[in-house]
Amino acid sequence: MHTASSPANKPDHPEQPLSLWHATSRNRKDRPRLETELDADIAIIGGGFSGLSTALHAAEKGLSVVVLEAEIIAWGASGRNAGFVVPNFAKMDPDNVIAHLGPERGERLIQMAAGSADLVFDLIRRHHIDCDAQQSGWIQPAHSPAAFEKARSRAEQWAERGRPAVILDGQAVRDMTGANDYFGGWMDKSGGVLNPVSYARGLAIAAEAAGARIFEHSPVRAIERTADGWVLVTPSGKVRAGKILIATNAYGGHLDPILARTYFPLKVFQIATEPLPISARKRLLPGGQCVSDTRRNLFTFRFDAENRLLTGGMHVVGPGADERVPRAIHTRLARHLNIRHIPPLAYSWSGIAAVEPDFLPHLVDLGPDLIAGFACNGRGIAMTTVMGRVLADWAAGSDPRDLPIPFAPPAPIPFHGLLKHAPNMLLPWSMLRDRLDERAAS
Ligand SMILES: Cc1cc2nc3c(=O)[nH]c(=O)nc-3n(C[C@H](O)[C@H](O)[C@H](O)COP(=O)(O)OP(=O)(O)OC[C@H]3O[C@@H](n4cnc5c(N)ncnc54)[C@H](O)[C@@H]3O)c2cc1C
Numbered sequence: 001m002h003t004a005s006s007p008a009n010k011p012d013h014p015e016q017p018l019s020l021w022h023a024t025s026r027n028r029k030d031r032p033r034l035e036t037e038l039d040a041d042i043a044i045i046g047g048g049f050s051g052l053s054t055a056l057h058a059a060e061k062g063l064s065v066v067v068l069e070a071e072i073i074a075w076g077a078s079g080r081n082a083g084f085v086v087p088n089f090a091k092m093d094p095d096n097v098i099a100h101l102g103p104e105r106g107e108r109l110i111q112m113a114a115g116s117a118d119l120v121f122d123l124i125r126r127h128h129i130d131c132d133a134q135q136s137g138w139i140q141p142a143h144s145p146a147a148f149e150k151a152r153s154r155a156e157q158w159a160e161r162g163r164p165a166v167i168l169d170g171q172a173v174r175d176m177t178g179a180n181d182y183f184g185g186w187m188d189k190s191g192g193v194l195n196p197v198s199y200a201r202g203l204a205i206a207a208e209a210a211g212a213r214i215f216e217h218s219p220v221r222a223i224e225r226t227a228d229g230w231v232l233v234t235p236s237g238k239v240r241a242g243k244i245l246i247a248t249n250a251y252g253g254h255l256d257p258i259l260a261r262t263y264f265p266l267k268v269f270q271i272a273t274e275p276l277p278i279s280a281r282k283r284l285l286p287g288g289q290c291v292s293d294t295r296r297n298l299f300t301f302r303f304d305a306e307n308r309l310l311t312g313g314m315h316v317v318g319p320g321a322d323e324r325v326p327r328a329i330h331t332r333l334a335r336h337l338n339i340r341h342i343p344p345l346a347y348s349w350s351g352i353a354a355v356e357p358d359f360l361p362h363l364v365d366l367g368p369d370l371i372a373g374f375a376c377n378g379r380g381i382a383m384t385t386v387m388g389r390v391l392a393d394w395a396a397g398s399d400p401r402d403l404p405i406p407f408a409p410p411a412p413i414p415f416h417g418l419l420k421h422a423p424n425m426l427l428p429w430s431m432l433r434d435r436l437d438e439r440a441a442s
Pocket of ligand 1: 045046047048049050051068069070072073074076077078079080081082083084085086218220221248249250251252253268269270312351353375376377378380381382383
């Protein structure tokens with residue numbers, strides 16, 4: 001088995017892949033480190049989906065763009081996720097978003113999210129990105145009758161906005177997923193799956209084709225304000241730019257300590273089995289969708305292009321977690337999908353996802369022409385891609401207050417040092433509540 005996690009979240013050995021996706025992606029391209037001084041309209045810190053989508057869209061507008069990545073493209077969450085393309089918000093339904101942001105701002109954000117998966121698959125087609133993409137749909141099965149009622153309402157709210165959202169009864173969920181213990185669910189047909197590292201690398205290549213300059217192994221050590229703009233300082237170079245985007249998500253470390261206190265850094269584990277026999281695909285996900293259910297302790301699964309079965313989730317972290325958790329997740333996969341002879345674990349890895357207190361995308365106002373963009377919340381592929389298009393409008397001159405994503409100064413979470421562990425620590429409570437739901441429904 002390839003294990004790609006360590007306490008520092010960095011492989012212990014250079015031969016170890018960061019994830020299944022780093023091991024299996026084909027379009028790797030080496031890029032230089034920054035060893036000079038450059039000028040740009042916008043300089044972007046971070047080479048994940050957020051930074052690369054912004055770079056692509058800004059370069060296509062004719063702006064000069066520089067991306068600085070501390071490691072390699074897709075080194076952060078963009079290279080460690082599950083590859084689910086999901087065009088909605090993790091916890092908020094459209095009605096909640098309207099209640100939270102008001103009708104005008106709320107509806108603009110909803111419309112942005114609604115088209116986010118279509119944007120991902122359009123970009124893949126337009127730029128011929130070879131990333132095993134399938135716009136096969138995203139399914140959310142319900143683990144209890146109450147969760148099915150919520151799922152039904154969620155589907156109706158998206159369908160009212162013209163989205164391809166369909167309600168699935170219990171039999172439909174069983175036929176489409178091969179899992180027997182669900183009460184129904186819903187599907188957004190515009191979602192789907194891809195290989196996220198191949199997708200990120202494809203975005204980088206497309207951005208470069210549009211004129212962006214991308215540097216790897218170029219960590220930004222300082223962001224300095226000057227009379228006519230900003231300067232980013234790396235160990236061996238500088239970039240002067242009118243606008244700066246911080247697109248480091250949960251991997252920003254000490255770049256801005258206040259920013260690091262505005263989100264919950266969630267450690268998420270992923271595994272992939274050895275390939276399943278083709279015959280198993282007749283029962284499990286014959287349509288190639290991805291699945292995230294309604295449990296509080298989320299259960300997810302999909303296949304990759306080589307028929308490996310993938311799943312993942314949160315866990316109580318602590319000593320030995322990197323060895324213990326993949327085995328526990330593997331056992332859970334076999335149990336939920338009723339697979340008697342599950343193939344052995346082939347890959348395990350983990351990553352950190354930045355989760356906002358309200359589970360919505362945010363633009364953080366850090367000073368004139370300096371923004372940090374957060375659109376993760378477990379829906380990062382679609383949401384960061386569309387955020388990049390929005391940020392390119394800002395780079396081209398739009399007032400950030402007019403963008404569809406909420407824009408405000410940093411709002412540090414009180415007692416962050418303690419509370420940042422809460423999502424992982426509260427997991428046993430979530431699991432207990434899931435079990436009580438299931439018992440009540442049986
Ligand atoms: C295990 C896991 C599973 C997930 N599954 C899914 C999924 O299936 N679907 C989905 O939609 N979302 C998923 N997500 C969320 C999704 O992966 C993220 O939302 C998304 O990748 C965030 O992209 P980003 O570009 O904002 O940040 P990142 O991809 O984290 O990129 C930040 C980059 O900034 C760089 N950086 C940091 N500091 C500096 C510096 N000082 N100078 C230069 N560069 C720097 C880092 O090296 C890194 O490459 C998952 C997340 C995790 C962790």
